[in-house]
Amino acid sequence: MDEPRWLDEHEMAAWRGFVAASNLIERRLEQQLKESAGLSHTQYEILVQLSAASDGSLRMTDLADRLVTSKSGLTYQVTQLEKAGLVFRRSCPSDVRGVFAELTEEGWRVLREAAPGHVATVREVLIDVLSREQLAVLAESLGEVSSRLRAADR
Known part of the structure; x- marks a missing residue:
């Protein structure tokens, strides 16, 4: 059996930062939408x-693909x-x-x-926190991760 490739200090910092930030952002977005729109x-x-x-x-199947969620969860x-x-x-x-x-219509x-409150919160918790350069790196990096995972799921 192969030894696991443990994360080094730099990799662990990136992983922990990603997990903490994504959870905190999701929590804040969830709270804002519940309070302002009941969604x-x-x-x-x-x-x-x-x-x-x-x-x-x-189509529900296309919607599930776009949202990256299970069909039962979407239903x-x-x-x-x-x-x-x-x-x-x-x-x-x-x-x-x-x-x-x-x-x-409703x-x-x-x-x-x-939408305006949601966008304001997205700006507050992510977009306005980062420089344009950091946003470009984030978009490119997470885009690559998403592309690889979507390809592996096909």
Whole structure:
């Protein structure tokens, strides 16, 4: 059996910094969205993804891919949004197994109201903390990690 490649001091500092920062950022975003819009961060991201689609709707499988979440987890969150009147589901006309999630007018309204506070919090906890150079390195680095993990999942 091969020996594990333990993290050196520099690697451990990077890992611990990433874990702490990502958890603290997620906690702050979750809190801000709950207080201002009554949404979880995942629910907000569902509304964002639907709003970015040309007609405000996406197949559930495509939505799960974009959110990097399980189909069962997405189904639960969409059900909650549907109960709140922010999203509705409809069947796919060309595939009986396919289901679309679509933003309602109320979903558009809630998203428009929630977005400014969310963006302000993203700026406060991450964007405005870093220099342009640090942001470029972060975007490139995390983009590479995401690309490799997505490729490995395919």
